[in-house]
Amino acid sequence: MWAGIMPGIVLVAMITSVAYSARNLSGLTLFSPMILAVVTGMIYSNVLGTPAHAKAGIALAQRRLLRFAIVLLGFQLTLGQVAGIGLGGVGIVAATLGATFLFTVTLGRLIGVDAKLAQLIAAGTSICGASAIVATNIVTDARDEDVTYAVAAITLFGTVAMLGFPLLTPFFGLNQHAFGLWAGASIHEVAQVIGAGFQNGTLAGETATVAKLTRVAMLAPMVIALGLMARRGSDDASPAKPPMPWFVLAFVAVVALNSSVAIPAQVHSAIALAAQVMLTMGLAAMGLQADISELRSRGLRPLMLAFSAFLFIACFSLVLVKFA
Numbered sequence: 015m016w017a018g019i020m021p022g023i024v025l026v027a028m029i030t031s032v033a034y035s036a037r038n039l040s041g042l043t044l045f046s047p048m049i050l051a052v053v054t055g056m057i058y059s060n061v062l063g064t065p066a067h068a069k070a071g072i073a074l075a076q077r078r079l080l081r082f083a084i085v086l087l088g089f090q091l092t093l094g095q096v097a098g099i100g101l102g103g104v105g106i107v108a109a110t111l112g113a114t115f116l117f118t119v120t121l122g123r124l125i126g127v128d129a130k131l132a133q134l135i136a137a138g139t140s141i142c143g144a145s146a147i148v149a150t151n152i153v154t155d156a157r158d159e160d161v162t163y164a165v166a167a168i169t170l171f172g173t174v175a176m177l178g179f180p181l182l183t184p185f186f187g188l189n190q191h192a193f194g195l196w197a198g199a200s201i202h203e204v205a206q207v208i209g210a211g212f213q214n215g216t217l218a219g220e221t222a223t224v225a226k227l228t229r230v231a232m233l234a235p236m237v238i239a240l241g242l243m244a245r246r247g248s249d250d251a252s253p254a255k256p257p258m259p260w261f262v263l264a265f266v267a268v269v270a271l272n273s274s275v276a277i278p279a280q281v282h283s284a285i286a287l288a289a290q291v292m293l294t295m296g297l298a299a300m301g302l303q304a305d306i307s308e309l310r311s312r313g314l315r316p317l318m319l320a321f322s323a324f325l326f327i328a329c330f331s332l333v334l335v336k337f338a
């Protein structure tokens with residue numbers, strides 16, 4: 015078994031190493047290793063081609079490593095942190111998430127974007143970027159090219175938000191707490207939220223981080239709901255596609271454990287690094303299986319959908335923060 019999967023794992027590890035190294039280059043520091051890994055994997059596979067004997071290891075990285083990494087994300091959140099932004103803050107986060115997801119899926123149907131791709135864009139925008147896209151795809155089972163397209167679009171507009179939101183703060187009259195809540199409720203990736211939040215001060219950064227992690231916690235019920243929808247809409251009456259994947263239950267259990275047991279800071283840091291590396295490897299594997307010609311065939315409509323979702327979540331959450 016190891017002989018069959020090792021070539022693919024080694025290739026994925028090499029792509030991951032390149033992504034981490036590239037992040038230190040001038041002009042690329044704004045991008046997470048996960049995004050750079052997708053791009054590097056795509057370039058490798060479409061220029062050099064992916065060896066056939068590496069397919070099994072790449073598939074393992076794309077599926078099992080990603081699931082395990084999502085479980086480890088639970089160590090970044092405690093129930094006490096969620097309580098820290100108050101019921102009002104949790105309500106704003108939940109309302110923004112639900113409204114954005116419904117808006118994106120509905121608009122995608124109206125403008126003719128494939129339903130599975132629209133769900134991936136909706137999840138990435140409303141919950142937590144690439145991690146949510148990966149988790150959602152486990153139950154929606156979209157094509158690898160759809161996952162890659164969604165990750166690329168979410169990264170683009172999340173980066174715009176990270177750079178632009180701090181500049182807009184004076185015009186909207188937001189204090190540090192309000193800005194942190196807005197950033198945490200609307201910016202796509204965790205790293206992007208942290209980057210934007212701490213530009214406006216320590217309180218803004220801490221509030222933004224907690225609000226964002228609260229969105230991450232809502233990944234579990236969202237995936238469960240999508241799993242139920244997928245099963246109900248399937249012609250196959252057999253329980254082949256369970257409505258509650260094991261990694262969702264494990265994620266919830268890890269959050270509960272992290273809330274009740276004091277885990278040393280060094281262990282937390284090691285787990286966070288392991289989760290990021292595994293997510294990066296999984297996305298490198300997706301890049302290795304993405305066909306650029308297939309991405310081009312999707313056209314501009316999915317990009318328009320991602321842009322519309324970005325504007326919606328920014329405006330909707332801002333209105334709630336200002337007036338709710």
